[in-house]
Amino acid sequence: MQKLIDYINQYAKLDDAAILELELRAETEKFKKNEFILEQGKYCNKIWFIKSGMVRKFHLHEGKEITAWIHIENEFVTSLHSYFHQTPAIEYLQACEETELIGISRQNSEKLARFPQFTIFANSLMGEHFVKIDTNSREFGLLSAKEKYDYLKQISPGMLKRAKLGHVASLMGVTQETLSRIRKQN
CATH class of the missing domain: 2.60.120.10 (Jelly Rolls)
Structure with missing residues (x-):
């Protein structure tokens, strides 16, 4: 608690x-x-x-x-x-x-x-949550797959290290293969 x-x-x-x-x-x-x-x-x-x-x-x-x-x-x-x-x-x-x-x-x-x-x-x-939703939807709508990954690495590096590849790929709207290539480049 x-x-x-x-x-x-x-x-x-x-x-x-x-x-x-x-x-x-x-x-x-x-x-x-x-x-x-x-x-x-x-x-x-x-x-x-x-x-x-x-x-x-x-x-x-x-x-x-x-x-x-x-x-x-x-x-x-x-x-x-x-x-x-x-x-x-x-x-x-x-x-x-x-x-x-x-x-x-x-x-x-x-x-x-x-x-x-x-x-x-x-x-x-609630204010903070709404700002995050707004920012995330804007960023995810405008960014390339690599930029989305970099954005997630910036705002939630712990999540990226622990989450399953397929879940992160789904979140980013890319295939697991694309995400694997992006991770290798970083």
Whole structure:
């Protein structure tokens, strides 16, 4: 739990009462490699902080897995549309390795929002997340395959070292062979 508290404290300093409430409302969950955290069609009512491990967000298109993003430690992951609109998830969340998450349900998030520090944190986190989505979609739409790899190396070198070649290739929208050639050039 301390890892999450430290992360939140970067945005809004938690007092003792807020920390106690967080410890009451958040729960640690462990997932084995390849285990699903969320499946397409299920309702997502949690947001998770990745304490350790790696989570791949992907969807199926014509029977093929398309990686949307690969999240690592100290990142939050959820199905945004399902979580906020309470609709079935359109993607899967899958542990890529042994993964430990700290989950906070939608109901418990609302209870935490009574503390101003959590509201400040949530607003900061959402703003940061939207900027990342905007930047990533712009960069991925404009860059060559080599430039996409260099961009990922810049923003998430740890993910590139640990993620499966096929997952990274899918994320970049290239074949595994193309990604292998790019890696050899670097």
